[in-house]
Amino acid sequence: MAVDRLLPTQEAEDLLALTREIADKELATRVERHEREESYPEGLFATLGAAGLLGLPYPEEHGGGAQPYEVYLQVLEELAARWAAVAVATSVHGLSCFPVATFGTEEQRRRWLPEMLAGRIVGGYSLSEPQAGSDAAALACRAAKDADGYRVTGTKAWITHGGRADFYALFVRTGEGSRGISCLLAPGRAEGLSFGRPEEKMGLHAIPTTTANWDGALLEPDRLIGAEGQGLQIAFSALDSGRLGIAACATGLAQAALDAAVEYANERTTFGKRIVDHQGLGFLLADMAAAVDSARATYLDAARRRDLGRPYGRQASVAKLVATDAAMKVTTDAVQVLGGYGYTRDFPVERYMREAKIMQIFEGTNQIQRLVISRTLARA
Known part of the structure; x- marks a missing residue:
């Protein structure tokens, strides 16, 4: 049943029409097989990115769609009506771009946002830990600063797109207390980074959820987003x-x-x-x-x-x-x-x-x- 939407502009109406067309063609036709087989939808996020659907709420100057959030959310709703796992991963990708887009330096934005918002690289959000879910201030995964950057040691949990993402918004402890947590933009592949077996979930089978194990992986100093201690x-x-x-x-x-x-x-x-x-x-x-x-x-x-x-x-x-x-x-x-x-x-x-x-x-x-x-x- 088509939802009778009240959209603010003709551009927004055209965007929703495009979203429905892509969702019907690319999502609805694949969802049953991938969810049943618990197989990853290879190439699908590149398709969504090429259509401009992965950077909608971010500024055009860095490759985003400059759409109001009310429009972006209705795009997510249309995707979820066909394939919830893909829509959730799309939302998480947008969430993972947020630290760079909002707290990054202009140089960091120019360096990373265009590829992120075009969907050429897909992100994950790495906040939770095995013993720190809702209590984010209890994070134990630590980034020790040295002359070469930050050496990350510890375990993160419940990462949507874990092991598949190209980058992670990674929250780690750099000091003590709630003001001792910082945000790093971590690459999806790094020496000293490994991932656990995907969780055996009740649903959302096509997109993996995993733990990440950091064993002294080195991240360059310019991967700090915002100031040290600004992570929470x-x-x-x-x-x-x-x-x-x-x-x-x-x-x-x-x-x-x-x-x-x-x-x-x-x-x-x-x-x-x-x-x-x-x-x-x-x-x-x-x-x-x-x-x-x-x-x-x-x-x-x-x-x-x-x-x-x-x-x-x-x-x-x-x-x-x-x-x-x-x-x-x-x-x-x-x-x-x-x-x-x-x-x-x-x-x-x-x-x-x-x-x-x-x-x-x-x-x-x-x-x-x-x-x-x-x-x-x-x-x-």
């Missing part, structure tokens, strides 16, 4: 944008589940009429549609605040919370609408349900989002 500020400001990306992905996934349920309900008959015409089922579908529309409205409100330069951290947490909880419920209800068929792999709704669960967890669990929101209320 960089990480948290990036995550506000990243949470909106996940909210958009969750909304696209929920929309796909709703579309599948509506299509089935219009075709399946019981007791002499379509099941969509049974009030109990029709009301369930109505609640699913309301949840999807509400999720979309919530992330767009936060994005428009971001585009206006207004504070949006609380709204980003609300959007991530609302959209991912909605995705979990809508995908679960879609399985219910299809009944026994929904529990089989003959229909995609069982995959949608598995994929929705992780969206309540990464980019800050929904319990963390509630904590963020409640703290803003305590300061009111």
Whole structure:
């Protein structure tokens, strides 16, 4: 079902039309095979990059698309409606470009951003560790400074695109306490860097998630982004944008589940009429549609605040919370609408349900989002 979008410009409408065309041709036709086989979609991100879809919210002067965030997020939603794993990896790539684009020097931007934003190199975001997920200030992976640069030692975890990415926004300890964390732009290949076996996940099978082991790998001094000790500020400001990306992905996934349920309900008959015409089922579908529309409205409100330069951290947490909880419920209800068929792999709704669960967890669990929101209320 085509979403009736209110886009700000004709250029944005054309961009969304292009996105749908690419998503239908390149994503929808490949998703079932790659997710079932747990195989990486070789060449797909180069295709998205060549179409300009990997650098949309960044400035044109460095190769970006200079699009408002509200437009970029709707592009992510369209991608997620066809293939959630690819949309999430696209969002993570944008998140990985953020430190250089926002905190890098002009020289660093000129050196690295054009290739990043064109999608010629794809990024990963390396913040979490085995014992430091939501508590980012507890990072233990350390970068010791010497005459040649930074020697990185330790383990990072839960890296989307781990082992496949060309670069990583890497957060490491360079000092003590919460002000002792710094951001480095790490290459995807370095002597002393190795990756663990991809995690055996419930969903999002086509894009690997791994640990990274740093064994004294040397990174040049000019790979420090921002100042030493500024890492948490960089990480948290990036995550506000990243949470909106996940909210958009969750909304696209929920929309796909709703579309599948509506299509089935219009075709399946019981007791002499379509099941969509049974009030109990029709009301369930109505609640699913309301949840999807509400999720979309919530992330767009936060994005428009971001585009206006207004504070949006609380709204980003609300959007991530609302959209991912909605995705979990809508995908679960879609399985219910299809009944026994929904529990089989003959229909995609069982995959949608598995994929929705992780969206309540990464980019800050929904319990963390509630904590963020409640703290803003305590300061009111």
